Amino acid sequence: MPLPSSSTPAVQIQQFYDKGLAHASYAVRAGRQMAVIDPGRDPQPYYDFADEHDAEIVAVIETHPHADFVSSHLEIARETDATIYCSKLVGASYPHKSFDDGDRLKLGTVELHAINTPGHSPDSISVLLLDEAAQTRAVFTGDTLFVGDVGRPDLREDQAAGGHAREALAAQLYQSTRQKLMALPGTTKVYPAHGPGSLCGKTTSPDLDSTIAKELATNYALQPMSEQEFIKVLLEDQPFMPKYFGHDVQLNKRGAPNFEDSVRSVPRLSSGTVPEPGVLLIDTRPAAKFRAGHLPGAINLMDGGKFETWLGSVVGPNEKFYLLADTQIQLDAVIRKAAKIGYEGNIKGALLAPTTLPATSPDADVAEAHEHPEHFTVVDIRNRTEAEKPLFKDALLIPLPELRERVGEIPTDKPVLVHCAGGYRSAAGASIIQNALPEVPVYDLSEAVSEFPGSS
Structure with a gap:
């Protein structure tokens, strides 16, 4: 969902917000050149924005390999011949240019500068936007700095995600905020990769952008404290980690297959198909309908605002499953949501609810x-x-x-x-x-x- 843009005569910043994943991505347009930062799985909104403004996508920037959604950086690069930029610390296996401290990218009359801001992940960068007068106007902070919060440092402890201890990353985040981000001019606009409800932090603010001055005044994590105090406060009460997070880090390091091709490849089954025994069946219909009748063994994971997060929390990244819905439109919607977390290849088949649903669930007294x-x-x-x-x-x-x-x-x-x-x-x-x-x-x-x- 595109949100109102911020612009000066030389540059336009457009935020795209996916409420289901609390994910914010950005288009930065300077004249007829455009960069996309932290794109979601579906690249179409960025293509539409470029077409609307007669702009060419020349760069795709990944602030880090995301854990909570699949990025379309590789698909956009293949489609538009744009260059992908990310830190050399990512170890990305897709074609890219390193984008680390001191590296800069010219975009029309403005420049994008990389600064290494590890802590949420060891390979996190933030991206500074400098205007024609070399003044810092904005910073795209990825998962390093949110509005009212900072990114959690405990998502890379699994060996599959790098085996980085949360305490060590929290210490890096302390240095990144103090030495890099908090030193920026107070008027610098802050554009994070997530908003309220994201499991990449404890974020509670409903605001989707801020300024460095506002964060210095109101963000608990930026208040005066020692490194050890920061680590203790940061590690307290972090939310749970869905099963799919490590899987998506690895997928984003490789680059995901094309979104629409992947969605189309999901097998569509006739409603009379009998699901294979032993394979999970995810029934996405409303709870009342499920209680009135469902297929034996089904799990009632209703389609809703956070469907993809709960799918990836209940179902493991290596598990096959069926998806069931009432209508073709609803079925297509949940397939696309599953694809946003890279689960489309796990779908053994998608089917409409059959006429006969023999199992029932009692209503609570x-x-x-x-x-x-x-x-x-x-x-x-x-x-x-x-x-x-x-x-x-x-x-x-x-x-x-x-x-x-x-x-x-x-x-x-x-x-x-x-x-x-x-x-x-x-x-x-x-x-x-x-x-x-x-x-x-x-x-x-x-x-x-x-x-x-x-x-x-």
Whole structure:
């Protein structure tokens, strides 16, 4: 979704925002030349913007190999003959030019300068925009600096992602912010790669851009503190890490296949197709429809604003699965969302809901849950930071991303009542538990959770 642009007589900055992934990417246009920074999987919005302004895409800049989405940098470069720029520390296997401290790129009458800002990842860069008078006007900070936050430093610890200790990266981030970004002129506009809800940080600000002066005044991570204090504060209460993050880092280091070609290659099956036993079936229909009838063994992961994030949190990057929806339009939408995190190749088949859906799920007795919660084994599938104040006494906390692996911990002597914060995740959680414990009644508290004291 393109957002209003910022421009001077010499340059135009256009932000594109994907709310589902809380991802911001940018087009920087100077005259008839254009650079794209941190593009999402679908390159079409950048092509459309270039066409609209009769501009040529000459550069694609990656601030780092992203963990939470797949970038179209390689596809754009192949389509437009643009050059890809990234840090030499990435170890990228696609054709590119190194873009590190001291490197600069001429774009019309302005320049883009690279500065190494490691910390979120060891290979992170930020990109300075200098005007014709060599004055710093903006900085594209990738996942190093957000509005009101900084990027998390714990996503590269797995050996597949480099084996970098979070404490060491947090120390680098302290130096990057203090020595590089905080030294910029206060009027410098800040354009980050993520907004509120991103799992690449603890970001809460609804603003999608800022200035260095504003961040110095309001960003907790930029306040005076020692390096050790910074590391401690930064590592506290980081959100969970979806299963797909390490996979996407590696995919972005290689460069992903073309988006539309990949989407078209997903097998479309007739609605009467019987899914292969043992392969996950992701039913994306609303929870009420799922409870009324579904295919045996299905997981109810509803299509919604964060579908791709939860898909990549419940399903591992090496697992095959089927996708099911009510209409062809809805099915195409969830296929495209799966492709945004590089999961389109995992889809064994996509199908419409068949007429006969033999399995059902019982509706929760909300009144009994109010009056006699002790009659249930209550499973809270919220994240740990959300569940610091339990809604039910003695609830068993198993966050949704861990549920498939830990479902065996749930006692089977009482009916199971599943809740989250608003009803979306509990539909998935209840279906996972129902499949694993078929001998026990499993109830989804769903949206009725809002009726209980302490719910938000």
